[in-house]
Amino acid sequence: MRTLDYALREGWRGLRRSGVAGALATAATGLAMLVLGAMLLVTSNVERLMAQWSTTAEFSVFLRDDATSEQRGLIESEIDRSGIAAGRVYLSKADALIRFRREFSDLDAIAASLEDNPFPASIEVRVGPEAERDGRTTAAVERISSLSGVADVRYDRAWLTALNTGLRAVRGVGFALALLVALAAAATVASVVRLGLQSRHQEVEIMQLVGSPVAFIQGPFVAEGLLQGGLGALGAVALLAAGYFSGMRWWAGGVSAVLDGARLQFLSPMLLSLLVLGGMLVGALGGFVASRHAR
Amino acid sequence: MIETRHLSKTYSRGLYALQDLSLTVGKGEFVFLTGPSGAGKSTFLRLLLLQDRPTEGEILVNGHDLAALSRRDIQEYRRGVGFIFQDFKLIQTRTVLENVSFVPEVLGMPVAQQRRRAFQVLKWVGLQHRATAYPHDLSGGEQQRVAIARALVNDPYLILADEPTGNLDPDLSLEIMNLLREVNAGGTTVLVATHDRELIRLVGRRTISLEQGRVAEVS
Numbered sequence: 084m085r086t087l088d089y090a091l092r093e094g095w096r097g098l099r100r101s102g103v104a105g106a107l108a109t110a111a112t113g114l115a116m117l118v119l120g121a122m123l124l125v126t127s128n129v130e131r132l133m134a135q136w137s138t139t140a141e142f143s144v145f146l147r148d149d150a151t152s153e154q155r156g157l158i159e160s161e162i163d164r165s166g167i168a169a170g171r172v173y174l175s176k177a178d179a180l181i182r183f184r185r186e187f188s189d190l191d192a193i194a195a196s197l198e199d200n201p202f203p204a205s206i207e208v209r210v211g212p213e214a215e216r217d218g219r220t221t222a223a224v225e226r227i228s229s230l231s232g233v234a235d236v237r238y239d240r241a242w243l244t245a246l247n248t249g250l251r252a253v254r255g256v257g258f259a260l261a262l263l264v265a266l267a268a269a270a271t272v273a274s275v276v277r278l279g280l281q282s283r284h285q286e287v288e289i290m291q292l293v294g295s296p297v298a299f300i301q302g303p304f305v306a307e308g309l310l311q312g313g314l315g316a317l318g319a320v321a322l323l324a325a326g327y328f329s330g331m332r333w334w335a336g337g338v339s340a341v342l343d344g345a346r347l348q349f350l351s352p353m354l355l356s357l358l359v360l361g362g363m364l365v366g367a368l369g370g371f372v373a374s375r376h377a378r
Numbered sequence: 379m380i381e382t383r384h385l386s387k388t389y390s391r392g393l394y395a396l397q398d399l400s401l402t403v404g405k406g407e408f409v410f411l412t413g414p415s416g417a418g419k420s421t422f423l424r425l426l427l428l429q430d431r432p433t434e435g436e437i438l439v440n441g442h443d444l445a446a447l448s449r450r451d452i453q454e455y456r457r458g459v460g461f462i463f464q465d466f467k468l469i470q471t472r473t474v475l476e477n478v479s480f481v482p483e484v485l486g487m488p489v490a491q492q493r494r495r496a497f498q499v500l501k502w503v504g505l506q507h508r509a510t511a512y513p514h515d516l517s518g519g520e521q522q523r524v525a526i527a528r529a530l531v532n533d534p535y536l537i538l539a540d541e542p543t544g545n546l547d548p549d550l551s552l553e554i555m556n557l558l559r560e561v562n563a564g565g566t567t568v569l570v571a572t573h574d575r576e577l578i579r580l581v582g583r584r585t586i587s588l589e590q591g592r593v594a595e596v597s
Contacts, residue, residue, distance in 0.1 A: 085486050085488075086486065089483065089484070285469060286469050286480075288467070289467060289469070289480065289481075290484050291456075292429075292456060292461055293457065293481045293484065293485065293532065294452070294454060294455065294456030294485070295453070295484035295485060296453060296484075296485075296486070297449075299484045299485075299486070300484075
């Protein structure tokens with residue numbers, strides 16, 4: 084406990100003495116944590132929205148105009164047997180036309196002038212979230228597509244898959260970038276701590292000569308890095324929060340309405356704590372590397 | 379207390395700093411190590427402080443073979459050895475009291491005990507009234523007395539002093555030597571490296587003269 088108290092006290096003293104160089108190292112760690120935090124903020128929100136959209140997924144089975152009621156019954160039985168449906172609604176040709184005229188009132192005149200109703204009858208199926216997750220829906224859709232009386236099945240998951248792939252890429256690049264910046268930050272912290280080590284070489288030499296334990300010699304330098312990293316990460320959290328609240332205004336201004344009232348969420352307290360801990364770890368690592376020869 | 383057997387230390391290009399040095403310093407003894415610059419006095423002290431390793435030979439201190447000490451053992455060994463240097467090696471950003479209490483502090487002693495012990499030794503060297511001063515406010519003699527206080531604060535069984543009076547005038551040098559004599563009178567072994575023949579004559583203790591890394595004379 085005394086070692087920790089001494090290390091933190093001397094580390095804080097070292098940080099205050101490090102001046103501009105110390106501020107730069109703190110900013111470098113802050114930048115690394117800002118990159119990581121921003122990436123986490125974007126991907127966590129997109130992931131949440133994707134999960135939300137996935138659970139509300141549905142597909143439409145369009146029937147041929149000449150499909151018989153027996154064929155329709157078989158299709159509906161297959162949908163029920165597959166166990167993927169949370170609910171289904173039959174939409175006749177007439178219902179489809181009414182819906183078109185209601186949703187696209189501007190085109191009402193065109194719809195009224197049609198001699199024949201071009202809209203096919205369909206069965207709209209709302210998919211259960213667990214079926215969506217374990218991939219049973221895709222298999223069921225394939226089976227249903229091959230039944231007689233079916234003109235087409237529209238189950239457009241390609242955009243979600245593409246978004247998921249893009250998200251993975253963003254996450255990968257983000258982590259790589261954050262790792263790179265974190266390494267650069269650790270190197271900056273190490274340089275600053277090394278400067279402090281040089282200015283305190285006499286203290287270190289005396290400590291070595293009096294037989295001081297390694298923890299007492301190296302501890303203050305590790306603590307100095309840890310404090311630099313922690314302060315940088317706290318700064319990054321503050322900037323992230325400021326960015327988030329500014330972004331919220333833009334989001335609420337129109338984007339939210341386009342995306343069915345979807346809301347943004349800030350990083351959880353757990354993630355924020357991990358971010359600060361990560362900054363402290365990066366700083367401590369820099370301090371440790373810089374002072375390993377002082378033992 | 380100190381025994382060396384066929385001790386040698388060579389530097390690059392095969393230059394000998396110490397060559398086949400065998401000597402003994404008894405427990406509780408006060409010994410001068412003298413010789414011209416480059417005779418090997420400081421190298422010998424560096425080896426005793428384990429700041430450097432010998433090329434050949436053995437060093438036994440208080441029965442311990444220094445070559446066989448582990449890192450932890452080295453720390454333990456150094457806690458029993460006080461050191462004094464010509465340039466004092468005081469920490470300029472710390473007060474006199476902090477310079478002295480720094481040693482027990484980094485050895486993990488409780489704060490109250492550190493301060494009490496530091497104040498005791500400062501009183502012993504006659505500097506209790508300068509406890510809150512910084513090294514740059516002190517004279518050379520006072521700075522060296524602080525260094526002696528720091529060397530004593532941990533109750534060492536051996537004091538190693540490398541040219542402790544090198545930066546001081548003759549009167550102050552004698553004053554410092556008298557302090558070291560008092561330390562020695564308390565049972566602590568003292569080994570002082572100096573090239574000041576006059577001081578050696580005034581103090582009058584056993585003297586080992588080195589020349590080109592070898593013992594030239596013992597008087």
